[in-house]
Amino acid sequence: MEQYIYLIVTFVAIAFGVFGVGMFAFKGKANKALEHAETEAEQVLKQARSDADQTVKEAQQEFKRESKKRRQSFEKEAKQRRSEISKLENKIKQREESLDKKLQILDARETDVESLNQKIRNEERKAIALTQEYETMLADTQSALRRISGMTPEEAKRELIKTLENDARKEASEKIQKIEEQAKQDAERVSQSVISVAVQRLAGEYVNDSTVAVVGLPSDEMKGRIIGREGRNIRAIEQFTGVDLIIDDTPEAVIVSCFNPIRREIAKITIERLVADGRIHPARIEETAMRVTEEMDSIVADLGDQACFELGITDLDSELVSYVGKLRFLSTGQQTVLAHSIEVAQICGFMASEMKLNVKVAKRAGLLHDIGKALDQDHDGHHAKIGTELLEKHNEHPDVISAVQLHHEEDLTNANPIAVVVHAANILSSQRPGARKEVMDSYIQRLEDMEGLVKGFRGVDGAFVMQAGREVRAIVSPVGISDKEVNGLSSDIAHKIRSELTFPGQVKVTVIRESQAVDFAK
Numbered sequence: 240m241e242q243y244i245y246l247i248v249t250f251v252a253i254a255f256g257v258f259g260v261g262m263f264a265f266k267g268k269a270n271k272a273l274e275h276a277e278t279e280a281e282q283v284l285k286q287a288r289s290d291a292d293q294t295v296k297e298a299q300q301e302f303k304r305e306s307k308k309r310r311q312s313f314e315k316e317a318k319q320r321r322s323e324i325s326k327l328e329n330k331i332k333q334r335e336e337s338l339d340k341k342l343q344i345l346d347a348r349e350t351d352v353e354s355l356n357q358k359i360r361n362e363e364r365k366a367i368a369l370t371q372e373y374e375t376m377l378a379d380t381q382s383a384l385r386r387i388s389g390m391t392p393e394e395a396k397r398e399l400i401k402t403l404e405n406d407a408r409k410e411a412s413e414k415i416q417k418i419e420e421q422a423k424q425d426a427e428r429v430s431q432s433v434i435s436v437a438v439q440r441l442a443g444e445y446v447n448d449s450t451v452a453v454v455g456l457p458s459d460e461m462k463g464r465i466i467g468r469e470g471r472n473i474r475a476i477e478q479f480t481g482v483d484l485i486i487d488d489t490p491e492a493v494i495v496s497c498f499n500p501i502r503r504e505i506a507k508i509t510i511e512r513l514v515a516d517g518r519i520h521p522a523r524i525e526e527t528a529m530r531v532t533e534e535m536d537s538i539v540a541d542l543g544d545q546a547c548f549e550l551g552i553t554d555l556d557s558e559l560v561s562y563v564g565k566l567r568f569l570s571t572g573q574q575t576v577l578a579h580s581i582e583v584a585q586i587c588g589f590m591a592s593e594m595k596l597n598v599k600v601a602k603r604a605g606l607l608h609d610i611g612k613a614l615d616q617d618h619d620g621h622h623a624k625i626g627t628e629l630l631e632k633h634n635e636h637p638d639v640i641s642a643v644q645l646h647h648e649e650d651l652t653n654a655n656p657i658a659v660v661v662h663a664a665n666i667l668s669s670q671r672p673g674a675r676k677e678v679m680d681s682y683i684q685r686l687e688d689m690e691g692l693v694k695g696f697r698g699v700d701g702a703f704v705m706q707a708g709r710e711v712r713a714i715v716s717p718v719g720i721s722d723k724e725v726n727g728l729s730s731d732i733a734h735k736i737r738s739e740l741t742f743p744g745q746v747k748v749t750v751i752r753e754s755q756a757v758d759f760a761k
Contacts, residue, residue: 569613584606713749726750732750
């Protein structure tokens with residue numbers, strides 16, 4: 240029995256020992272697990288803090304980038320606003336300067352008018368005093384003649400008339416001498432302004448531009464592609480370029496028609512690029528037309544730069560250079576306005592060199608004399624007036640502005656020499672044979688026909704065609720035609736020339752009737 244109790248006690252003791260060892264081992268594992276969990280928690284917490292710091296840094300960087308972007312946008316917008324305000328201030332300043340100049344001119348003119356009125360009043364008083372003095376002297380002379388010579392009133396009158404005639408002849412002789420001297424001076428001045436060597440030293444090539452332009456095609460098959468299915472391509476071309484496209488029986492060519500030369504040139508370049516590319520459909524047409532339109536300003540500027548470079552003009556304002564380039568697409572006679580302007584500038588240079596004037600200013604005035612034609616489609620008024628206002632806006636040289644303003648005026652008595660040179664060069668360029676597609680033989684034949692037609696009228700003794708066919712003068716007999724019939728004769732001649740002859744521009748008809756008396760002193 241004791242043995243069993245001992246076994247039981249032993250078994251219980253062993254059981255408690257095993258339990259204690261197990262509890263000790265479990266507690267060690269639990270402590271290790273707890274330590275591991277705490278380590279992982281610290282790592283997770285550390286990673287979370289690191290991620291939070293990274294997120295904060297990224298947010299700060301994003302905020303800085305967004306702030307910088309907004310600041311740059313604001314600065315750019317502010318810069319644009321400042322630029323616009325500066326431009327407006329410049330325009331206002333230019334307007335104010337222009338108004339000040341006009342006011343100064345008006346004040347000067349008022350002063351001149353007042354001075355002229357004062358001179359006229361002084362001259363009137365002098366004339367009245369001279370008339371009174373003349374009448375007094377005449378009465379004294381008549382009384383003296385009666386008293387001294389014992390002449391009758393009729394005899395005294397004849398003697399007085401003879402005395403006055405002698406005085407008048409003497410005065411007329413002095414005036415004739417003065418007129419001859421003045422004529423010599425005028426002839427010398429005119430001979431300087433009209434120099435034939437200017438034309439002899441110039442040769443140019445001329446291009447015929449009108450309201451249509453022809454675009455060459457590689458084959459007639461391309462016409463169908465330009466028309467497109469149910470005409471959608473040709474409608475797209477006309478819509479995006481603003482021209483009329485004419486496709487007729489002309490082989491391997493289409494015709495672009497438009498009154499606006501810039502739009503006509505844009506359409507021409509667009510079609511040429513479409514044909515070269517081969518892809519012709521409405522979307523491609525729109526894209527090409529928009530690209531050519533954007534490039535047109537650059538094309539026009541290049542043409543203006545080329546013209547200025549050819550003439551040695553390097554300091555022309557960029558806006559004026561663009562207007563000069565636009566003249567390439569306008570026509571005058573059988574020349575483009577740009578070719579005509581270059582020719583006038585070259586003639587002005589030759590003439591200014593011969594006259595010892597400023598060659599650069601003369602060339603500049605010649606190139607810019609028709610600058611107003613680049614704007615006259617958008618502005619009312621004559622191109623000389625438009626060009627003058629444009630050059631005044633850009634503060635051009637006063638001689639250049641005066642030349643542009645007066646290049647179509649007839650009376651240049653008080654004009655500066657540069658204006659006279661430009662006026663003469665413009666006439667030489669526009670009225671020379673060939674400027675209007677006229678060969679020399681037909682030109683001479685036209686002038687001979689005009690002279691023959693005028694000579695066929697009754698009472699006409701001679702006819703002379705002048706100014707390259709722009710004027711014809713008819714010399715009539717004072718016996719066969721009276722002064723009253725002269726006006727009717729000029730109208731009849733003008734009507735017959737208009738109905739029977741072909742001529743460019745207009746023809747001025749002048750009928751001259753004068754009597755001459757010739758005597759000889761032996």
